[in-house]
Amino acid sequence: MQAFDVLSDPVRRRTLELIAQKELASGAIVNVIEAEFGISQSAVSQHLRILRDAGFARVRKEGAKRCYSIDPTGFEDVQAWLDQLRRYWCVKMEALMIEIERGKRSGKKS
Amino acid sequence: MQAFDVLSDPVRRRTLELIAQKELASGAIVNVIEAEFGISQSAVSQHLRILRDAGFARVRKEGAKRCYSIDPTGFEDVQAWLDQLRRYWCVKMEALMIEIERGKRSGKKS
DNA sequence: AGGTGATATAAGCTATCGCTAATATATATG
DNA sequence: CATATATATTAGCGATAGCTTATATCACCT
Numbered sequence: 001m002q003a004f005d006v007l008s009d010p011v012r013r014r015t016l017e018l019i020a021q022k023e024l025a026s027g028a029i030v031n032v033i034e035a036e037f038g039i040s041q042s043a044v045s046q047h048l049r050i051l052r053d054a055g056f057a058r059v060r061k062e063g064a065k066r067c068y069s070i071d072p073t074g075f076e077d078v079q080a081w082l083d084q085l086r087r088y089w090c091v092k093m094e095a096l097m098i099e100i101e102r103g104k105r106s107g108k109k110s
Numbered sequence: 111m112q113a114f115d116v117l118s119d120p121v122r123r124r125t126l127e128l129i130a131q132k133e134l135a136s137g138a139i140v141n142v143i144e145a146e147f148g149i150s151q152s153a154v155s156q157h158l159r160i161l162r163d164a165g166f167a168r169v170r171k172e173g174a175k176r177c178y179s180i181d182p183t184g185f186e187d188v189q190a191w192l193d194q195l196r197r198y199w200c201v202k203m204e205a206l207m208i209e210i211e212r213g214k215r216s217g218k219k220s
Numbered sequence: 221a222g223g224t225g226a227t228a229t230a231a232g233c234t235a236t237c238g239c240t241a242a243t244a245t246a247t248a249t250g
Numbered sequence: 251c252a253t254a255t256a257t258a259t260t261a262g263c264g265a266t267a268g269c270t271t272a273t274a275t276c277a278c279c280t
Contacts, residue, residue: 089131171246
């Protein structure tokens with residue numbers, strides 16, 4: 001699954017917000033998400049799998065519990081794509097600035 | 111439609127790449143996308159509407175043509191969310207660093 | 221080993237997304 | 251005005267994402 005697809009789901013975004021602040025056991029995540037979105041443990045677990053598979057979350061076993069924390073890896077592609085795009089339009093913008101500057105110089109008296 | 115939803119489609123991402131480099135008429139976009147993805151003018155037009163509505167693209171009329179260019183507005187929310195998340199885990203990381211530093215000081219001889 | 225709590229997986233249903241085909245709108249041009 | 255060109259909109263269809271329910275797995279405790 002593509003990185004942006006992963007982030008397009010509100011439950012997954014909220015989950016990332018939670019585990020970005022501190023490592024949380026699956027159960028703790030389920031509690032919050034169940035309260036906020038009204039979905040089942042199963043549904044949350046499925047989301048967690050997607051986050052793992054896409055490199056947005058890491059798991060650590062602690063007895064029977066699975067402790068989730070954020071994994072920056074997944075965000076790299078996303079940020080890279082955004083940065084690349086920004087570079088494109090910044091170059092364009094700079095060209096525009098130069099154009100305006102030139103216009104000012106030749107348009108104004110001095 | 112939510113910003114990340116908009117970016118989750120490959121056709122829309124490609125379209126943004128195109129119009130980020132330079133303003134393009136709908137027809138020109140259709141040509142590229144049609145070639146690369148094999149979809150119809152109608153499909154592209156529907157994607158363009160979504161990009162407009164979500165603040166990712168601007169339109170300028172030029173006779174019968176519609177010229178599309180990128181609109182940074184749509185990206186603000188996306189970037190803000192990513193930045194917020196990064197702040198979360200950076201704070202966490204910094205706390206970890208301090209912890210390690212403290213460990214080194216008390217662990218090593220001097 | 222059996223029981224219990226914590227989490228993951230599988231099967232199946234439904235809503236939604238993105239497509240096509242057809243049609244509508246808008247602007248130039250003869 | 252008629253026709254052509256450029257783009258947008260609508261209706262309808264198929265695929266897929268995300269949910270529920272049920273079941274499986276795994277670790278701990280007695």
